[in-house]
Amino acid sequence: MRKRRAISKRQRRVFLVRRIVALVALAAFLGTVVGLLWGIAQGVEGINRWLHRDDINAISRQAAPSPREVSGVSDCTADDISLQLKASPSTVSVGGSVQFTATIAHSGSDNCLVDASNDSRILTITSGSQTIWKSNVCTASSRMLLLSGSDSDVQNITWNTNATGASCQSDSSLLNVNAGTYRAQLSMKGNADIKSDAVTVTVE
Structure with missing residues (x-):
């Protein structure tokens, strides 16, 4: 039966540091990827809004009722x-x-x-x-x-x-x-x- 090679404390510290460095690098990479994807999505949404700005403005104008329509109250006259x-x-x-x-x-x-x-x-x-x-x-x-x-x-x-x-x-x-x-x-x-x-x- 072969004996397991003993790992020194120094080697354990080295392995631990390498794992931590690898995890930090992976987290940074994933963060960069997520940031790029979010930036691309925002850019696409911005371009889409710009391309359809006239339609959005037209809908907003149509959707905004005048005070008269909201209140149902008539304009003041000389009797009022x-x-x-x-x-x-x-x-x-x-x-x-x-x-x-x-x-x-x-x-x-x-x-x-x-x-x-x-x-x-x-x-x-x-x-x-x-x-x-x-x-x-x-x-x-x-x-x-x-x-x-x-x-x-x-x-x-x-x-x-x-x-x-x-x-x-x-x-x-x-x-x-x-x-x-x-x-x-x-x-x-x-x-x-x-x-x-x-x-x-x-x-x-």
Whole structure:
């Protein structure tokens, strides 16, 4: 019967170290392979999304209902709301600023929806028959409000006694108006029956 060869402690340590190194190398290799496969899958998914982006956007637009469809509430009419306007100060120097307080007050018996943005609730300043300044020359994002009971929405609009043009421009590029008397009024876009009383501002 052959005798088994005795393995020294040193040889055992060497074998153990080799096994550990082999396991670490295997784990690193498997990790690299998994990472590559995950990266390839993400790349394929990204390319697929890019190729079908128009279809996805179209579906998203169709799937997003408007506030009216979600709530089933009608738009506010002249029977539901009233507009109020105040100016402070009512007399200002050329190049000065006037702060208008614009209020949308609910006065009807039914709930209703209104867009209270500067693009829908419009402040117009005129001199005679000439329009001098409008708050909706620069477009603003929609700000839909559900009004009921005695709800009201109060916003401040600043007029720097300048004249707007046909396109949106910064205040610094607009020309100051001349001294004179100007008429300010709030109105709702698309509904001429909803408007505030006119407010007079004197520029001197």
